[in-house]
Amino acid sequence: MKKLRRVLGACTLLVGGAAVAQVQDMPGGPRVNQLNLHEGVTAIARDQVWLHWMMLSICMVIFVAVFGVMFYSIWAHRKSRGAKPATFHEHLGVEIAWTVIPFAIVIAMALPATRTVVAMKDTSSADLTVKVTGYQWKWGYEYLDGNAAGVEFLSTLSTPRAQIENREPKGEFYLMEVDNPMVVPVDKKVRVVLTAADVIHSWMVPEFGVKQDAIPGFLRDTWFRAEKVGVYRGQCAELCGKDHAFMPIVVEVKSQEDYDKWVEEQKATMMANADDPTKEWAEEELVARGEKVYAANCVACHQATGKGVPGAFPALDGDASVLGPKGPQIDVVLHGRQGTAMAAFGNQLSDVEIAAVVTYTRHAWSNAGKGEDPIVQPSDVTAAR
Amino acid sequence: MSSVTVDHVSPGHHGHGHDDHHHATPTGWRRWLFATNHKDIGTMYLIFSFVMLLEGGMLALLLRTELFEPGLQFFRPELFNQFTTMHGLIMVFGAIMPAFVGFANWMIPLQVGASDMAFARMNNFSFWLLPVGGILLTSSFFVPGGATAAGWTLYAPLSLQMGPGMDMAIFAMHILGASSIMGAINIIVTILNMRAPGMTLMKMPLFCWTWLITAFLLIAVLPVLAAAITMLLTDRHFGTGFFNAAVGGDPVLYQHVFWFFGHPEVYIMILPAFGIVSAIVPAFARKKLFGYASMVYATASIAILSFIVWAHHMFTTGMPVTAQLYFMYATMLISIPTGVKVFNWIATMWKGSMTFETPMLFAVGFIFVFTIGGFTGLILSVAPIDIQVHDTYYVVAHFHYVLVAGSLFALFAGTYYWLPKWTGYMYSEKLGKWHFWSSLISFNVTFFPMHFMGLAGMPRRYADYAAQFTTFHQVATIGAFWFGLSQLIFLVAILRCYAGKGERAPAKPWEGAEGLEWTVPSPAPFHTFETPPEVK
Numbered sequence: 001m002k003k004l005r006r007v008l009g010a011c012t013l014l015v016g017g018a019a020v021a022q023v024q025d026m027p028g029g030p031r032v033n034q035l036n037l038h039e040g041v042t043a044i045a046r047d048q049v050w051l052h053w054m055m056l057s058i059c060m061v062i063f064v065a066v067f068g069v070m071f072y073s074i075w076a077h078r079k080s081r082g083a084k085p086a087t088f089h090e091h092l093g094v095e096i097a098w099t100v101i102p103f104a105i106v107i108a109m110a111l112p113a114t115r116t117v118v119a120m121k122d123t124s125s126a127d128l129t130v131k132v133t134g135y136q137w138k139w140g141y142e143y144l145d146g147n148a149a150g151v152e153f154l155s156t157l158s159t160p161r162a163q164i165e166n167r168e169p170k171g172e173f174y175l176m177e178v179d180n181p182m183v184v185p186v187d188k189k190v191r192v193v194l195t196a197a198d199v200i201h202s203w204m205v206p207e208f209g210v211k212q213d214a215i216p217g218f219l220r221d222t223w224f225r226a227e228k229v230g231v232y233r234g235q236c237a238e239l240c241g242k243d244h245a246f247m248p249i250v251v252e253v254k255s256q257e258d259y260d261k262w263v264e265e266q267k268a269t270m271m272a273n274a275d276d277p278t279k280e281w282a283e284e285e286l287v288a289r290g291e292k293v294y295a296a297n298c299v300a301c302h303q304a305t306g307k308g309v310p311g312a313f314p315a316l317d318g319d320a321s322v323l324g325p326k327g328p329q330i331d332v333v334l335h336g337r338q339g340t341a342m343a344a345f346g347n348q349l350s351d352v353e354i355a356a357v358v359t360y361t362r363h364a365w366s367n368a369g370k371g372e373d374p375i376v377q378p379s380d381v382t383a384a385r
Numbered sequence: 386m387s388s389v390t391v392d393h394v395s396p397g398h399h400g401h402g403h404d405d406h407h408h409a410t411p412t413g414w415r416r417w418l419f420a421t422n423h424k425d426i427g428t429m430y431l432i433f434s435f436v437m438l439l440e441g442g443m444l445a446l447l448l449r450t451e452l453f454e455p456g457l458q459f460f461r462p463e464l465f466n467q468f469t470t471m472h473g474l475i476m477v478f479g480a481i482m483p484a485f486v487g488f489a490n491w492m493i494p495l496q497v498g499a500s501d502m503a504f505a506r507m508n509n510f511s512f513w514l515l516p517v518g519g520i521l522l523t524s525s526f527f528v529p530g531g532a533t534a535a536g537w538t539l540y541a542p543l544s545l546q547m548g549p550g551m552d553m554a555i556f557a558m559h560i561l562g563a564s565s566i567m568g569a570i571n572i573i574v575t576i577l578n579m580r581a582p583g584m585t586l587m588k589m590p591l592f593c594w595t596w597l598i599t600a601f602l603l604i605a606v607l608p609v610l611a612a613a614i615t616m617l618l619t620d621r622h623f624g625t626g627f628f629n630a631a632v633g634g635d636p637v638l639y640q641h642v643f644w645f646f647g648h649p650e651v652y653i654m655i656l657p658a659f660g661i662v663s664a665i666v667p668a669f670a671r672k673k674l675f676g677y678a679s680m681v682y683a684t685a686s687i688a689i690l691s692f693i694v695w696a697h698h699m700f701t702t703g704m705p706v707t708a709q710l711y712f713m714y715a716t717m718l719i720s721i722p723t724g725v726k727v728f729n730w731i732a733t734m735w736k737g738s739m740t741f742e743t744p745m746l747f748a749v750g751f752i753f754v755f756t757i758g759g760f761t762g763l764i765l766s767v768a769p770i771d772i773q774v775h776d777t778y779y780v781v782a783h784f785h786y787v788l789v790a791g792s793l794f795a796l797f798a799g800t801y802y803w804l805p806k807w808t809g810y811m812y813s814e815k816l817g818k819w820h821f822w823s824s825l826i827s828f829n830v831t832f833f834p835m836h837f838m839g840l841a842g843m844p845r846r847y848a849d850y851a852a853q854f855t856t857f858h859q860v861a862t863i864g865a866f867w868f869g870l871s872q873l874i875f876l877v878a879i880l881r882c883y884a885g886k887g888e889r890a891p892a893k894p895w896e897g898a899e900g901l902e903w904t905v906p907s908p909a910p911f912h913t914f915e916t917p918p919e920v921k
Binding site for chain 2: 023025026029030031032033034035036037038044045047048051052055056059062063066067069070073074077078079080083084085086087088089090091094095098099102103106109110113114116117118120121163164165166170174175176198199200202204206209210211212213215216217218220221222234235236237238239240241242243244245246309311312339340341
């Protein structure tokens with residue numbers, strides 16, 4: 001029934017969508033029916049465009065020449081035109097020529113490409129370094145130096161689920177908008193240091209000409225120098241599980257003054273948000289906070305109903321470890337479950353957030369009023385780390 | 386020539402003349418289950434691969450249906466990822482590879498003048514392993530958690546998170562790999578030991594050369610794939626940490642081991658196609674293949690080079706600049722021998738006397754469309770460009786051009802070419818032409834727009850996408866359904882031949898064809914070349 005409703009909803013939107021305003025080019029993202037690479041806002045991106053045009057032109061010339069010959073032959077040397085077959089079947093000179101000439105062409109192609117490869121790999125002398133961590137299914141940004149040192153936050157897709165499930169019309173930045181974009185100053189060399197918390201992800205921003213895999217347990221780096229203020233959008237480029245298509249990248253390039261202002265705002269917000277993990281929290285405070293944490297981190301797999309997805313993600317509603325002593329459940333949330341998709345949230349969430357979400361699950365759905373240890377304090381989580 | 390023939394092949398015939406030891410052609414289910422005849426086994430391989438082609442095709446249509454509109458309409462993303470993964474695994478290991486082995490089984494003994502393959506019983510085993518592997522793969526959809534959804538490349542650590550469907554896929558690939566290794570051994574021994582007197586290696590049809598070289602590639606790299614997937618298995622269940630940094634492993638190790646197999650694998654899937662095209666073009670141009678020796682050397686160069694370019698699949702993993710440059714240069718080099726082959730085919734056509742029956746249509750179509758795939762491969766080999774298009778639809782376009790318009794079209798060409806020999810009937814030329822034009826056009830409608838999408842940044846393996854890509858996705862989906870339906874024309878054409886509808890085929894239905902297979906009747910008798918022919 002639910003599926004039928006979804007399909008009917010999609011059909012309605014299809015018909016209705018035709019009447020609604022046409023899709024526009026996405027600023028900082030793909031243009032409608034875009035045919036070529038983005039022109040880019042970095043020197044590297046422009047080099048890539050140039051290289052691609054060079055390769056494409058040479059290939060087109062060769063293509064037209066070679067297949068011109070072939071199609072001519074198909075027309076002129078057909079039996080129905082009375083063509084009689086020749087008997088030659090080798091020619092050393094010709095064969096050497098069409099080996100040596102392509103070889104020379106390939107060397108000519110490789111020379112400008114070499115310059116760009118070397119430039120792309122040179123991450124030295126950066127003005128700013130940002131650490132990017134790939135998670136299932138969001139990005140984390142941490143500023144490592146300069147006035148922003150210590151600023152860190154998660155960046156999650158902000159397109160509402162209702163748009164994805166065709167219950168609402170799609171917004172302007174559908175699938176390529178986040179709650180907290182990465183922000184960098186214009187005309188500064190930004191070194192991006194990448195890693196991942198679970199599986200391989202890949203950080204891609206076409207307008208910068210950047211793509212680098214984020215590999216768990218390892219650090220990789222790349223760099224960009226954005227030459228124009230603006231907002232630029234990319235997506236995860238390595239299959240990382242069910243929401244691979246739902247963890248975009250948004251980078252805001254600001255002027256130096258605007259960037260400095262943003263840094264100050266971030267620091268102030270972080271101070272305000274700092275939770276005191278030693279204080280005793282009230283039950284209602286924990287449950288309320290936990291509901292928010294659940295919605296942002298757990299609902300993708302365990303669902304809003306707490307019923308999970310049978311065969312894939314376990315239900316929390318009525319689950320033995322949620323109704324049992326708090327120790328094992330805290331442990332799973334902190335350290336994940338080996339061999340499954342259950343991530344280790346210990347590195348992503350604070351003691352307060354973990355205590356809140358565990359408390360929430362022990363109060364939600366049919367778990368309310370049942371089981372042991374309904375309240376988990378942040379100090380319990382600190383002790384368990 | 387001695388009048389007492391030494392039966393140097395069929396086991397059980399120890400030295401006495403074949404004439405006084407006839408057995409009737411086997412019948413019923415025993416004929417197929419216990420088959421040791423290369424023609425029967427070849428037929429079974431081809432039927433199996435066609436069934437897998439349809440299954441893999443259904444999976445593609447399912448995922449293209451989801452992609453018709455942005456948003457999630459029909460399938461959860463985790464199921465969508467199962468479709469993309471299994472589409473790849475089934476097409477590579479279930480359709481393309483077994484189809485070429487089917488051709489090898491049917492045609493190599495006929496072309497070298499041997500009475501059968503060297504190891505007839507191992508041949509039987511090689512085939513019957515395939516349905517087991519195919520059933521394992523297919524039934525992995527129905528276990529808790531479904532089929533593996535880690536992409537056909539099964540990268541760790543994502544593949545370590547998958548459910549039991551992943552273990553079934555690993556087991557299936559071990560079985561399918563074992564089958565291919567045994568098939569490869571059979572092919573090498575047959576070609577090296579059982580050629581008719583007078584057929585030196587440099588007089589052998591090019592199809593046999595391409596299969597000889599492919600067989601060495603298979604033996605060299607399938608064990609490497611087995612190692613990679615076994616390491617996945619032990620990491621998943623037996624406490625090893627090959628791909629887990631926390632215990633000293635490295636996820637990128639998996640990629641190195643996999644692609645060391647994976648790159649030669651794609652040449653395994655194309656070299657026999659080159660061989661088929663090299664048989665068909667001379668036949669329909671009524672002119673010998675141009676540059677036979679260079680074709681052999683080019684094939685060998687491609688095979689050797691294929692071992693040393695694997696990391697061009699890994700340009701974004703963060704390798705040092707020297708490695709990036711090396712793999713770029715080595716990969717660009719492969720375009721040279723490949724280009725030489727294209728030039729040789731065109732030089733074969735030049736000043737020939739061509740007719741365009743269906744095999745020639747597919748062969749010429751192959752040359753044209755495969756070369757487009759070759760050019761996008763050259764563009765991809767330029768590392769800075771690859772950084773932009775890696776893991777986008779540009780790569781999807783490239784490999785479908787070389788695998789579908791390449792390998793699959795060559796398989797179609799070879800089927801039409803040799804179907805009269807297999808069945809004794811000519812296929813309907815009208816159906817063949819419809820199949821060709823419908824497939825060629827719908828293929829391009831499906832995959833050409835993907836180049837644009839990839840350049841614009843549309844990533845692969847995405848269940849949903851930004852609305853700006855909608856039109857190209859819709860075109861691709863329509864093309865995909867059209868292409869799928871076109872294959873029903875092919876099925877009808879083949880079934881009609883097997884049912885005996887159509888003109889009876891002479892021993893040599895193609896005026897310009899050369900080769901020992903055209904000296905035996907059509908359909909080829911159950912036993913052929915029991916006495917090896919003399920080759921001048």
